[in-house]
Amino acid sequence: MELHILGTASARPTSTRSVSGSVFSCQEGLVIIDAGEGFQMRYAKQRSRLKRENEPALLRPNRIVAVALTHGHLDHTWGLLPFLQTLFLNGRKQPLTIYGPTSPEILDKLYTNGIHASVPAATPSAELLNQYRYWFSLGGTAGHLGYPIRWLLGDPQSGRWVEFADNATRLLWHDSMPQPDAFKSFRMDSIPTSHSVPSCAWQLSRKERKGAFDRDKATLAGLNQEERKQLSEGNDLKRENGDELQAAQFRGPTKPAVSIVVSGDTAEQSIQPPSPVTVLVHEATFLNDASDKAAEHLHSTASGAARTALECNAEHLILTHFSARIRDAEEATSEAKEVLGDSLGLASANDGDRVRIDNEGVVTILKRADNGWVQHNLSHH
Ligand SMILES: [Zn+2]
Ligand SMILES: [Zn+2]
Structure with missing residues (x-):
C-alpha cells in the first residue's frame, strides 16, 4: 500500500507547497483523503510523473473507490467538486463513496426534521452539511455526474452515519460506517480528532492475514x-x-495488520486507532515557538505530533501541513526528533512524496526528485 501526499501546506499555500490532498493506493482501489483547492491538477501531475517512471496504472482515476474528508475547512475540501466533474467528463461509470465528519447535533437535526432540516444557529460556515448541500445544488449528485455516487456524513465518535440517497432526496441511516464495496482485505476507519469543526483522522488498513501454507x-x-x-x-x-x-x-506465522493513519487537522491529543499504526502522517502546522498559537487554533506542533505518535504506538511518523512561516521543514523534523529520539522512523513530507508499506511490512518514503523519486528506508532499526 502507498500514500501519495500531494499537498503539504496548511491553509495558506506557498510557492512549493499546496493545500491538503492525498491519495491512498492499494490493490483493491484508491481512496482520496482530502481534496483542497487545485487538487485535480496535483493529481494529474502526479499521474504524469508516474507515467514517466513507467508506473502508468498506479493512480488510474477509474480505480478511485472513495473520498474521505477529514473536516470541512476549505483547504481540505474546495477542490472536490471540480475533481468529481472531471471524473464525469472522463466518462467514469464506477461507483464512488464520499465520507465526511459532522457533529452529533447536526445528525440529530437531520434525524428529527428530515433532509431539509436547518442547521443550528451557531454552526460554523465550514460545516460539511452546508458544503454537501451546496455541491448537490451545483451538480454533485449521481443524476448530474452520470456515475453512482454515495454521499455520507457521520459522527466518528458514535459511528452513526447518514447517507443522502436517490440524488440527495432521501436520508438513509447506518449504525456503522459502510465500507467501500471493493474493500475485502482492506478497510477504512474514521478516528475522532479535535479541531474547530467536526474532524477525524482516517486509518487505511490491510487486515491481519493468515500465514502462508507451508x-x-x-x-x-x-x-x-x-x-x-x-x-x-x-x-x-x-x-x-x-x-x-x-x-x-x-501454516506460517500470521501476518499482522498494517496501516496508514492520516491525521487531518487536529490539536495535540491522544487518538485511538482501531488497528496498529504502521505510519502516522500527522499535521505539524507550527514549531515550538508558536505552541500557544497551535493550542489557540487547535493545531499541532511538530513535537506535539511526535507525542501523539508515541501515544498511539505508531512505528513511523511523517510530518505535513506546514505553516507558511516554516521556512525549512527540517526544523519540524528536528523538533519532533527531540521528542522521539531514535525510537521511530521519522521524515517530513514535500508535495509529491510517497510513503510505501510493502507486503512484508517494510516502510520506505519515496522523496520526489527532479526525475522520479529517491527511495529512503524509514526503518529505525
Ligand atoms: Zn488545514
Ligand atoms: Zn482545519
Missing part, C-alpha cells in the same frame, strides 16, 4: 493433493495410517 513441510510429510487441500483450507485431518494432522502446523 508447501515444503507438506512435501516432507508426503501428503497427497487432497490432504494438502484440506490442510490449506484450515481443516484438521486424520490420515489412513492413523496420524492426526493439524492445519495450524502447516
Whole structure:
C-alpha cells in the first residue's frame, strides 16, 4: 500500500507547497483523503510523473473507490467538486463513496426534521452539511455526474452515519460506517480528532492475514493433493495410517495488520486507532515557538505530533501541513526528533512524496526528485 501526499501546506499555500490532498493506493482501489483547492491538477501531475517512471496504472482515476474528508475547512475540501466533474467528463461509470465528519447535533437535526432540516444557529460556515448541500445544488449528485455516487456524513465518535440517497432526496441511516464495496482485505476507519469543526483522522488498513501454507513441510510429510487441500483450507485431518494432522502446523506465522493513519487537522491529543499504526502522517502546522498559537487554533506542533505518535504506538511518523512561516521543514523534523529520539522512523513530507508499506511490512518514503523519486528506508532499526 502507498500514500501519495500531494499537498503539504496548511491553509495558506506557498510557492512549493499546496493545500491538503492525498491519495491512498492499494490493490483493491484508491481512496482520496482530502481534496483542497487545485487538487485535480496535483493529481494529474502526479499521474504524469508516474507515467514517466513507467508506473502508468498506479493512480488510474477509474480505480478511485472513495473520498474521505477529514473536516470541512476549505483547504481540505474546495477542490472536490471540480475533481468529481472531471471524473464525469472522463466518462467514469464506477461507483464512488464520499465520507465526511459532522457533529452529533447536526445528525440529530437531520434525524428529527428530515433532509431539509436547518442547521443550528451557531454552526460554523465550514460545516460539511452546508458544503454537501451546496455541491448537490451545483451538480454533485449521481443524476448530474452520470456515475453512482454515495454521499455520507457521520459522527466518528458514535459511528452513526447518514447517507443522502436517490440524488440527495432521501436520508438513509447506518449504525456503522459502510465500507467501500471493493474493500475485502482492506478497510477504512474514521478516528475522532479535535479541531474547530467536526474532524477525524482516517486509518487505511490491510487486515491481519493468515500465514502462508507451508508447501515444503507438506512435501516432507508426503501428503497427497487432497490432504494438502484440506490442510490449506484450515481443516484438521486424520490420515489412513492413523496420524492426526493439524492445519495450524502447516501454516506460517500470521501476518499482522498494517496501516496508514492520516491525521487531518487536529490539536495535540491522544487518538485511538482501531488497528496498529504502521505510519502516522500527522499535521505539524507550527514549531515550538508558536505552541500557544497551535493550542489557540487547535493545531499541532511538530513535537506535539511526535507525542501523539508515541501515544498511539505508531512505528513511523511523517510530518505535513506546514505553516507558511516554516521556512525549512527540517526544523519540524528536528523538533519532533527531540521528542522521539531514535525510537521511530521519522521524515517530513514535500508535495509529491510517497510513503510505501510493502507486503512484508517494510516502510520506505519515496522523496520526489527532479526525475522520479529517491527511495529512503524509514526503518529505525
Ligand atoms: Zn488545514
Ligand atoms: Zn482545519
